[in-house]
Structures are given as structure tokens and as C-alpha cells.
Amino acid sequence: MIRLDGVGQVFDGREGRITALEKIDLHVRAGEFVTLIGRSGCGKSTLLRLIAGLLSPTSGTVRVAGEPVSGPRPDVSFMFQRPALLAWRSVLANVLLPVELDRSTAARDKAAYRDRAHELLELVGLQGFERRLPHELSGGMQQRVSLCRSLIRDPKVMLMDEPFSALDALTRTELSEELQRIKMELSTTIVFVTHSIDEAVVLADRAVVLSPRPGRLRDVVEIDIPRPRSLGQNGHVADVARISSRLHALLADKTPPIAERLVDEVWPR
Amino acid sequence: MTKRSWWTESRTAAVLLPVAGLIAAIGLWWLATIVFAVPKFLVPSPADVVARAAEDPMMLLESTWVSLAETVGGFLLAVVIGVPIALLIVRSAILERLVYPLLLMVNAIPKIAVAPLLAVWMGFGPSPKVVMVVLMCFFPIVISTAQGMKSTPVELVELLRSLNASRTQEFFKLRIWHAMPQIFTGLKVAISLAVIGSVIGEFIAATKGLGYLIYTSGASADTALAFAAILLLSIMSIVLFYGLVLLEHRLLPWAQEKR
Numbered sequence: 001m002i003r004l005d006g007v008g009q010v011f012d013g014r015e016g017r018i019t020a021l022e023k024i025d026l027h028v029r030a031g032e033f034v035t036l037i038g039r040s041g042c043g044k045s046t047l048l049r050l051i052a053g054l055l056s057p058t059s060g061t062v063r064v065a066g067e068p069v070s071g072p073r074p075d076v077s078f079m080f081q082r083p084a085l086l087a088w089r090s091v092l093a094n095v096l097l098p099v100e101l102d103r104s105t106a107a108r109d110k111a112a113y114r115d116r117a118h119e120l121l122e123l124v125g126l127q128g129f130e131r132r133l134p135h136e137l138s139g140g141m142q143q144r145v146s147l148c149r150s151l152i153r154d155p156k157v158m159l160m161d162e163p164f165s166a167l168d169a170l171t172r173t174e175l176s177e178e179l180q181r182i183k184m185e186l187s188t189t190i191v192f193v194t195h196s197i198d199e200a201v202v203l204a205d206r207a208v209v210l211s212p213r214p215g216r217l218r219d220v221v222e223i224d225i226p227r228p229r230s231l232g233q234n235g236h237v238a239d240v241a242r243i244s245s246r247l248h249a250l251l252a253d254k255t256p257p258i259a260e261r262l263v264d265e266v267w268p269r
Numbered sequence: 270m271t272k273r274s275w276w277t278e279s280r281t282a283a284v285l286l287p288v289a290g291l292i293a294a295i296g297l298w299w300l301a302t303i304v305f306a307v308p309k310f311l312v313p314s315p316a317d318v319v320a321r322a323a324e325d326p327m328m329l330l331e332s333t334w335v336s337l338a339e340t341v342g343g344f345l346l347a348v349v350i351g352v353p354i355a356l357l358i359v360r361s362a363i364l365e366r367l368v369y370p371l372l373l374m375v376n377a378i379p380k381i382a383v384a385p386l387l388a389v390w391m392g393f394g395p396s397p398k399v400v401m402v403v404l405m406c407f408f409p410i411v412i413s414t415a416q417g418m419k420s421t422p423v424e425l426v427e428l429l430r431s432l433n434a435s436r437t438q439e440f441f442k443l444r445i446w447h448a449m450p451q452i453f454t455g456l457k458v459a460i461s462l463a464v465i466g467s468v469i470g471e472f473i474a475a476t477k478g479l480g481y482l483i484y485t486s487g488a489s490a491d492t493a494l495a496f497a498a499i500l501l502l503s504i505m506s507i508v509l510f511y512g513l514v515l516l517e518h519r520l521l522p523w524a525q526e527k528r
Contacts, residue, residue, distance in 0.1 A: 084422075087523045135523060
């Protein structure tokens with residue numbers, strides 16, 4: 001569904017050129033849930049914006065559904081760290097924004113999306129809130145509205161840029177469970193940026209680990225734990241812990257494993 | 270902990286306290302005219318002002334109407350001209366560089382210096398006053414509208430880009446709405462300036478209006494009439510200001526929450 005070949009991105013900063021991404025090769029299969037994980041500055045958000053068509057790569061090619069990406073596509077939706085709702089629009093009008101802005105859809109077809117919007121709001125437990133304004137909702141509810149907005153046009157690909165990072169821990173767990181449930185119902189391909197190892201392990205089929213400065217692909221970790229997963233009581237906890245520690249090791253920049261370090265101290269090379 | 274009492278919490282108190290303040294101020298003014306035995310032609314007492322106003326209520330009312338029409342007309346004209354100019358400035362960087370210094374220059378001119386010229390060009394009718402009002406209001410309206418549209422959060426702009434919105438959609442579905450609270454701030458500044466503008470216009474060359482009344486009554490030492498006209502002007506200014514506040518509450522219920 002998504003294919004990146006030798007993708008590089010260079011920005012012209014105030015103090016010269018900054019290489020944000022270098023030689024990234026990545027293939028995301030249709031229906032797959034991939035998390036991009038890395039420290040800040042590893043270019044994970046940049047990578048997401050390249051797939052979204054909000055940026056064009058300095059080198060290499062980005063393809064979605066076989067076509068080179070030249071700009072934002074209607075079948076690719078983007079979800080931000082913050083809800084990014086329009087304060088003057090009702091919940092329903094916010095969810096319908098992508099349809100309203102779409103100049104290729106006829107007005108008659110647009111009406112059909114209203115029902116879909118109601119369905120989606122019900123799916124995330126926001127029935128009865130359609131007429132409310134965003135400021136009347138809690139942060140978690142706002143992010144749910146944002147989720148509905150990114151689902152309104154039944155996207156083939158959903159790109160999510162740390163969408164739950166601004167929420168409190170409880171709401172965060174709740175929403176990631178909800179996202180898993182929605183993912184199992186729909187066949188959307190999801191690329192999810194996060195800096196939380198827990199989130200990466202619980203959500204993803206594969207976790208792509210990026211290393212910073214310049215952003216490079218360090219490793220891709222298969223997560224073959226049965227769903228639904230959780231960090232809490234029921235099942236698979238051991239598997240989750242095993243993969244978490246592997247990701248920890250990968251992210252713990254260049255520090256050699258503890259055993260190796262001990263050996264070095266006893267028998268200096 | 271702040272103390273909650275009837276004086277700070279109740280709605281009745283919210284109305285009564287300002288009224289009490291007003292009555293106290295008028296009382297002090299009255300007292301001062303009596304205690305210091307100020308001659309009527311220098312500072313008239315509140316009673317003198319009311320009595321003078323009652324002599325000629327229709328003339329005062331008509332003058333108020335004339336000034337109100339000039340003020341509101343010029344203000345609306347400034348909105349109609351100012352908002353589209355702000356839109357163009359935000360939309361095109363080239364246009365901004367071309368027009369912005371010019372706007373600054375026009376704003377830097379003391380408006381009162383232009384008033385005699387306006388009279389030469391346009392005579393004694395309402396048009397030089399309306400133009401003066403436009404000159405006064407135009408700048409705050411343009412600046413607040415442009416600033417409001419420019420300060421649209423990056424993530425919202427990026428959201429619209431990710432939805433493949435056109436530049437026109439970006440302006441009319443996002444930027445102008447986001448700018449609304451700031452536009453209203455500009456309008457509230459402008460409406461007070463508008464009243465000043467109409468008075469300046471009437472000072473220079475006029476045959477009617479509250480400004481004209483103040484000017485002529487000053488010349489004939491009819492201080493009580495000047496006071497009456499000044500009071501009417503400030504009432505007009507306050508009413509127009511709170512009219513805008515009310516309109517803002519009605520139109521932008523979502524903006525109040527941010528404060």
C-alpha cells in the first residue's frame with residue numbers, strides 16, 4: 001500500500017542544511033498497522049508528512065497504492081497530535097469538514113455522509129454530542145471527534161502523528177483500545193507515529209525503529225502477539241514485555257548491552 | 270482564597286454598582302459647582318445642562334442623528350474596504366510589501382490635518398465627515414483582521430492542506446473565522462475612533478451635528494449646551510461600543526470560552 005524507496009529529506013535550516021531523513025526503504029502492506037518509533041529529532045513526523053504529500057522528498061520516491069505521491073490524496077487521512085478542531089463548528093460539522101472541502105464530490109453525494117458521520121460518532125461513544133461546540137468537550141472527546149473526521153471518507157490509509165500523546169494516561173489507554181477495535185472492523189492501513197514503546201507494542205503489527213540525526217531506519221520489529229492486546233491484566237503480558245524490552249534496547253542509542261560492558265571492564269581489549 | 274459576597278457575585282450588584290458610581294460622580298460635579306461658586310458660563314451644574322437641553326430637545330436629537338449617521342456610515346464603509354484589503358495583504362506577500370508601507374504612511378498623518386483639505390474638496394455636506402471617519406477607523410480594522418488571519422495555528426492550516434483545500438477555502442472556511450475575535454477587537458477600537466472622526470469633521474466645516482453644536486456653542490459661551498452635546502456624544506459612543514460587544518456575544522459564542 002505504501003512504498004518508500006531511498007527516501008531522503010534535507011531542510012535548509014538557519015545554520016546550514018539539516019538532514020532529517022536518509023535512505024529510508026519501507027514497505028507497508030495493505031491493512032497493516034505500523035508504528036514509527038524513535039527519539040525526538042529522528043524524523044518520524046517528517047516521514048509521515050512525506051507519505052501524506054504535505055512534503056515532497058529531496059531524494060527517493062514515495063508511493064501510495066502504486067502511484068507516486070504528488071500531494072494530499074482523498075483516500076489518505078491525517079490525524080494530528082492535537083485535535084485540530086475548528087472552534088466555531090459543531091462536532092458534526094467538524095466531522096464533515098473533509099467532505100465539505102472536497103470539490104470533486106457533488107452536493108447530493110455529500111448528504112449521504114451525514115449518516116456516516118452519525119454512525120462514526122456513535123462508534124466512538126459520542127452520540128448526542130453532534131450539536132456541541134468543541135470547547136464543551138473534554139480533551140479525549142475532542143480527539144475522538146478528530147478520529148471520526150479522519151475516518152469520514154473511509155480512507156485506505158490513516159496517518160497518525162502521536163494522536164494520543166497530549167492526553168492523560170487513562171484516556172490514552174481507552175483510546176488506543178478503541179483504535180484497535182476500529183482497526184479490526186475496518187481494513188484501513190495505519191501508520192502511527194509515537195514515542196511511547198507501550199503504545200507501539202500494543203497497537204502495531206510491526207514497529208519501525210528510527211535513529212536520530214540523521215533519521216535512519218534502525219530496525220523493523222515484527223509484533224506477532226494475538227489481539228486484543230493490553231498492558232493490563234489479561235494475557236500476552238509476557239509477550240508484550242519481551243518485545244518492549246527489545247524496543248528499549250534498540251532505542252537506547254548505541255549503549256552496548258550490559259553483559260558486553262562488564263566483559264570490557266574485566267578484560268580490557 | 271477570594272471572598273465571595275453579594276457585591277461581587279450578584280447580577281443586581283453588577284448593574285447597581287456602576288449606576289451608583291455614575292450618580293456619585295454627578296453628585297460631586299454638582300457639589301463642586303456649588304461649593305466653589307463656579308460661574309455658569311465656565312462650568313454649568315448638572316441642572317443647568319438638563320435645563321438647557323430641555324429648551325431645545327429636537328435640535329439636540331436631530332444633531333445626534335446627523336452625527337450618528339456619519340459615524341456609523343463611515344464605520345461600515347471602513348469595514349467594507351478594510352476587511353478585503355486585509356485579506357489581500359495576507360494572501361499575497363508581494364501585495365503586502367507594496368501596500369503596507371503606504372498604509373503606514375497614511376496612518377501616520379495626523380487625521381485632523383487633513384480635515385480642512387477634505388472640506389475644500391468635498392464641501393460642507395456629510396461626505397467629508399464620512400471620509401474622515403473612514404480614515405480614522407480603517408487602520409485598526411485592517412491591522413486586526415490581517416493579524417487575526419495570520420495567527421491561524423499552523424496545525425489548522427496543515428489540516429486544510431492535508432484535505433486538499435484550495436487557497437480560497439483556506440481563507441473563507443478557516444482564516445477569516447479564526448480571525449473573528451481579533452476582528453471584533455479591531456472593530457471596538459475603530460468605533461470609538463469613528464465618533465472622534467465625525468466630530469473632527471464637524472468642527473472644520475459643517476452646518477449641523479453634535480460637533481458643530483459644540484463648536485458654535487463654545488463661540489457663544491453657551492457652555493451648558495456644549496456640555497449637553499458632549500454628554501450625548503459619549504452616550505452614543507458607549508451605546509455603539511456595547512452594541513458591538515453584544516453582537517460579538519451573539520455571533521461568536523465559541524470565542525468567549527478562551528478568556
